[in-house]
Structure formats: structure tokens, C-alpha cells
Amino acid sequence: MPQMTMVQAITDALRTGLREDPRVVVLGEDVGLNGGVFRVTEGLQAEFGEARVLDTPLAENGIIGGAIGMALYGLKPVAEIQFVDFIYPAFDQIVSELAKFRWRSAGQYSCPVIVRAPYGGGIRGGLYHSQSPEAYFAHTAGLQVVIPSTPSDAKGLLLAALAGEDPVIFLEPKRLYRTIKEDVAEGVFHTPIGRTRTARSGEHATVLCYGAMVPVAVEAAESAAARGWSVEVLDLRTLVPLDSGAVLDSVRRTGRVVILHEAPRTCGYGAELAALIAEQALTSLQAPVLRVTGYDTPFPYTLEHTYLPDAKRVTAALEHVMSY
Amino acid sequence: MSVDETLHQVLDVSGRAIAPVPDVPKEDLRRLHRHMVSMRLLDQRMLSLQRQGRIGFYGMATGQEATVTGSAYALRATDWVFHALRETGVCLWRGTTLEEFICQLIGNAGDVLIGRQMPMHFSDRRVNSVAWSSVIGTQLVHAMGAAYAAKLQQHDTVCMGYIGDGGTSSPDFHAALNFAQVWQVPAVFFCQNNQWAISVPLSAQTASSSIAIKAAAYGMRGVRVDGNDLLAVIQVTREAVERARAGGGPTFIESLTYRMGGHSSSDDPTRYRDAAQVQYWEERDPVRRFETWLRSEGLLTDADLEQWTAEVQDEISRAITSAESLPAPPIESMFSDVYAQMPAALADQMKYALALGKGTHVEGAFPL
Numbered sequence: 001m002p003q004m005t006m007v008q009a010i011t012d013a014l015r016t017g018l019r020e021d022p023r024v025v026v027l028g029e030d031v032g033l034n035g036g037v038f039r040v041t042e043g044l045q046a047e048f049g050e051a052r053v054l055d056t057p058l059a060e061n062g063i064i065g066g067a068i069g070m071a072l073y074g075l076k077p078v079a080e081i082q083f084v085d086f087i088y089p090a091f092d093q094i095v096s097e098l099a100k101f102r103w104r105s106a107g108q109y110s111c112p113v114i115v116r117a118p119y120g121g122g123i124r125g126g127l128y129h130s131q132s133p134e135a136y137f138a139h140t141a142g143l144q145v146v147i148p149s150t151p152s153d154a155k156g157l158l159l160a161a162l163a164g165e166d167p168v169i170f171l172e173p174k175r176l177y178r179t180i181k182e183d184v185a186e187g188v189f190h191t192p193i194g195r196t197r198t199a200r201s202g203e204h205a206t207v208l209c210y211g212a213m214v215p216v217a218v219e220a221a222e223s224a225a226a227r228g229w230s231v232e233v234l235d236l237r238t239l240v241p242l243d244s245g246a247v248l249d250s251v252r253r254t255g256r257v258v259i260l261h262e263a264p265r266t267c268g269y270g271a272e273l274a275a276l277i278a279e280q281a282l283t284s285l286q287a288p289v290l291r292v293t294g295y296d297t298p299f300p301y302t303l304e305h306t307y308l309p310d311a312k313r314v315t316a317a318l319e320h321v322m323s324y
Numbered sequence: 325m326s327v328d329e330t331l332h333q334v335l336d337v338s339g340r341a342i343a344p345v346p347d348v349p350k351e352d353l354r355r356l357h358r359h360m361v362s363m364r365l366l367d368q369r370m371l372s373l374q375r376q377g378r379i380g381f382y383g384m385a386t387g388q389e390a391t392v393t394g395s396a397y398a399l400r401a402t403d404w405v406f407h408a409l410r411e412t413g414v415c416l417w418r419g420t421t422l423e424e425f426i427c428q429l430i431g432n433a434g435d436v437l438i439g440r441q442m443p444m445h446f447s448d449r450r451v452n453s454v455a456w457s458s459v460i461g462t463q464l465v466h467a468m469g470a471a472y473a474a475k476l477q478q479h480d481t482v483c484m485g486y487i488g489d490g491g492t493s494s495p496d497f498h499a500a501l502n503f504a505q506v507w508q509v510p511a512v513f514f515c516q517n518n519q520w521a522i523s524v525p526l527s528a529q530t531a532s533s534s535i536a537i538k539a540a541a542y543g544m545r546g547v548r549v550d551g552n553d554l555l556a557v558i559q560v561t562r563e564a565v566e567r568a569r570a571g572g573g574p575t576f577i578e579s580l581t582y583r584m585g586g587h588s589s590s591d592d593p594t595r596y597r598d599a600a601q602v603q604y605w606e607e608r609d610p611v612r613r614f615e616t617w618l619r620s621e622g623l624l625t626d627a628d629l630e631q632w633t634a635e636v637q638d639e640i641s642r643a644i645t646s647a648e649s650l651p652a653p654p655i656e657s658m659f660s661d662v663y664a665q666m667p668a669a670l671a672d673q674m675k676y677a678l679a680l681g682k683g684t685h686v687e688g689a690f691p692l
Contacts, residue, residue, distance in 0.1 A: 065496055066465055069469020073477075075476065092459055093462065096459050097462055104437065106436060106437045109454065241667040241668070
């Protein structure tokens, strides 16, 4: 089995998709000859041609709106937004159009568009190359929101998204693009959308997290183990649909929960998780549900590692729930 | 590609042919006129239904019958239409029945869209009309993308994107025309310039010398047509559609017309526009103009008009009766089609809603 970084795994998934299904097209800014600013689409235009791997003019509303039209007419477009921070010119096309086509047409039209976008901080990208806007999309009925944290999951989830019939917002933790290398199976395989992954098993506390925060949680769990605390790390993998069964199972077993995301706190996805746990697992809780998140400020440049949750902050939260 | 800002006409204001008439079979000429007559009668009847509180909202196309009907005529049944509020007449031309249309206005169980959208947001895949939102201009990029897909799959489909004069200020208009010309897709962008975006006149919408001239910015072919001249609309649209079909790329058409009524049943245009202007356009009425020409060609008689009017009124009456007899859509219909398969969490919400039953109806303080 070949070893791949997340970038290589996503390229492999796109290549596999383009090979297997003539309806698949890839479009976005600089995705053609240049292979994308992160090189995710490297070599795809050379292999599949300019008609299926398209450089677009610089307009995100045109990219997503165009992808919608392509999907309506039978294609399976994978649209790249160069940085998710640039997605807002397409926000209307995503939330008013893409998300609602199946419903508003009473099932006559569907829009299986995949919107790929690198998200998150830690790359010295400053305010407009670092944000985590997943909650906006998780709030919109009709979208699925997928965030892998490993190369293998990135490939398996992207291929599952391509095989699906509904739109997917596929957020890629760019901080992990090249930091992890692991075995990734060749050819087609699907990692089911809507299933968590247990990144680390444990009995005393649960950390719920996704994307770039998964390795942070694992690091904190490892240091907690030295103190005799067995911490479970659940990688959600998909925010919509949420594998609420797996979340609640873990919470009921451990009774202690820390929710971790780098997006700002207020109305972040963690609030939804905390509400779910309060509604359905209150009597299992041994401690308040804590959130470790980015702050309710814009994303800073110089102080980004103060803004971003690290293992130290997660450990402090774990200490609180363990000693409550 | 050049832009021709000359207003193309076949008939003058009095209904006299001043240019070669496009090749249209005589029976079609009569059908086209009957369709325009039925659109106008439908507007009158539906506005009256709205005033009686039997439907919630209505948007008229009165004054725009020729631009709607002529552009629809230039398309094949296999072509796709990305339209909006003022183009339901295109669907009716392509085979939508009056009852289907009225069911959508009511939002009942017989509505193709099962009551999910407010009145006048009709669409139906059976006539290749694509579902649209109320956000202005957004459908134009879909037309561009679909046209790209048709081209990639080597289909001979043309995608027709409709927009109004106000919509040409939107970001999606700009993206659609720009992408379409760069990619040379088989699309036609058809602007019904009725000169009013609710209360905002064209002069406050754009400082361009015309709407058509905007095509020049994209290197696109642009043409301008008298939208109240059915024959000219057919001629210009047909040329654009067949050019797109043959691989000649997109065209942007400005069809100059006038919105004789309000923006919708909620709008009172006397608040913002002069009666003299309305009178000026009343004299350029598209239905009367074409009628005059048909009579001069011996293709229309008083008896025809009487018969058509009676037939259409009867069809509308029967469609209203039938549509009003249908129940509201069931509660379950709110929950399906959000995704291809209903997620477990949504199924739980549906169970909860079904157990509660229908909600308490409270009329809004300011119903749209």
C-alpha cells in the first residue's frame, strides 16, 4: 500500500474519480496547468484534458453557480475554492441554491456538487487564509459537511462524496496537508459519510473533535494517560449528518466531555454537540461539558498559535472535567 | 464580437411590417397569438383571485407577452429554460397546464412543487424548466454551467437564461456572461428589460447606453430587440439559439418592453411612476400590435378572438375549480427531498411534527 500525505491522497481520490466516472469534472482557480496552489490537482489536467479539469475565471459565485448548472445537467463537479475564506462570494449560491435544489424542485433536480476548500489556521496565513466557517454550512439544510483528519479518510470520504447524490462541503485541514503520511489503499474505497472514527479509545473522558484538531486532542490524550486518565478521542469526520449514536455512546460510557474546534466559540459546532448531549445524555454526565475553541475574535496573524487551541488548553479542560 | 444597439423591429408600432417577416408557419402564428391572449386573461383572472384572498401573491407579465412568447417559440422542447418570475408564460407555452400553474399559486397537493415555494415560483422538469429562488440573477450561472455540461456531453441542447433589467446589476449576471464567453458555451442570455425593478427605473439601475452594450465587456455578441414586437423577438432569439446550437457561442439579448402593472400584487406602481409613461407604453401594446398585423394578413378574425377568449376563460374557470378542490400537502412533504435519503435526525423531527399535527394559523400583520 502506498504512503501518502493528505494532499496526495486527495489528488489520488480525484484521479480515481475522474478515471472511473466520465461525469466527474474538476473546476476552480488555478486547478489546471498549475495544479492548484496546494498542488492538490497536480497532473490532473494533463491526464484528463482541459474540458474536464478547468481553470475558471476568478469569481467564486461563478465557480459554484456554474458547478450547480453542470450538476443539474448530469455532471458530478468537484469545485475547488482556493481558500475557504474566499467562499463568501459564493455563499448565496451555496446556501440559497445548491442546498435547496432537491427540495425546492420537489425532488425533480439534484445537485451532487462537491465543494472542496482548504480551511483552518496554523500556516501563517492571517485573517483571510485561516478561518473555519463550518458552522455556517452545518446550519443549512440540504448540505453535508465533511472534514477529514487523515490521508486515508480524505480519500475515502471524497470518493464516498463523489458516489453520493447530494452536495458536500468538503473542508480540508490544510495544516495537516503534508504533516501526516500513512498507508492509503489504491483504487476505489468509500469511507462512509456519517460515521465517526475513534482516533483513540478511552474510558474516563471523551474529546469530540474533527479536522486539524484531532492530532491536538490525541496529543492531550497521550499526556493524560501518563496521569492515569484514559481519554477517548472521537474524530467526527462528518458534521452533517452527525453520527449522534457514536457520540452519545461514548459520552454515556465516559460521563465527561470536552469539545474541541478551532472555529470561534459562539454558535460554533460545539454548541450543537453540547445541546445534543444535554438533551439526550444529561444523566450520564459527571461534569459540565466544556468547549475548547478559537476565540470570538477575527483570526490573528502574529498571535495565531495563541488563538488556536493546543494540547495545553485541551489538557487544562481535561483536568477540569476529571477533577469536577 | 460586436454589439448592435439598434432596436430590431419587424412590425412598427401600428402593426405594419417594416422588415422581412421570419419564417413561421401560419398555424403557429395563430397559436402564438392565442397564447398571448391567454397570458393576458390569466393575469386578469389571477390578480382578481389574489384580491379575493384566494391566492397569496401574483406577478403579472401584462405588457410582456410578446417577449415571453416569442423567446419561448425560438426554443426546442429539448432546450433548457432557467427563468424567473416574469416567464411562467414560457412554461405554459412548453406544455404546463393552467391547472398545474394554479395549483402552484395555491401551493396545494396538486402543485408540482407540493407547496414548497411561494406563488409564481413555478418550475417543472417535464418542460425542462429549472427550479429557481427569489434571489435575483442566480439562475444565470446555472444556465451557463448546464450549457457547459451539454457541450461536454456533445448534446445539442441550448440553455436559455432569463433575467430582468435589475438583474443585470447582480454579481451572478457578470459571472455568467464572463464564464459563458470564455468557455464558449451554448447559452442564450435573454434580458426582459421592462424598465422597472420594483420602484427603481432603468436610469437608476445602470449608466450604460443600453442593456445590450454590457455584452461588449465580455466580448460577447449583443443584440437589442423591440420586445413588444413578437416577430422581431422570434427572429432575434431564433438566430441566437441556432448560433449557440451550432457551436457559435453565447448571445446576450436585450428585449425592450414595459411592465404595465406593478412588480407584483403587493406593489402599487402609482407611488413611483408617471401615468403618462404608462400611457406611452399602452400605445405600444404587444398583443394589439401583433393582432393588427395578423388581421392585415387575413390570419385572424373577430370570431377567432371571441372563440379563443371564451375557450381560455372557460379553461381558467375549470382549472380554478379543480385546483381549489385539492387539499394542502401533507406534513410529511416538508421533510422529504432535503437529502436523497432522509437522515435519522430529520426523521425524528418529522415524527415529532406528525405527532403535533398542523400548526396554529396566524395571519401575518403584513401579508406579502
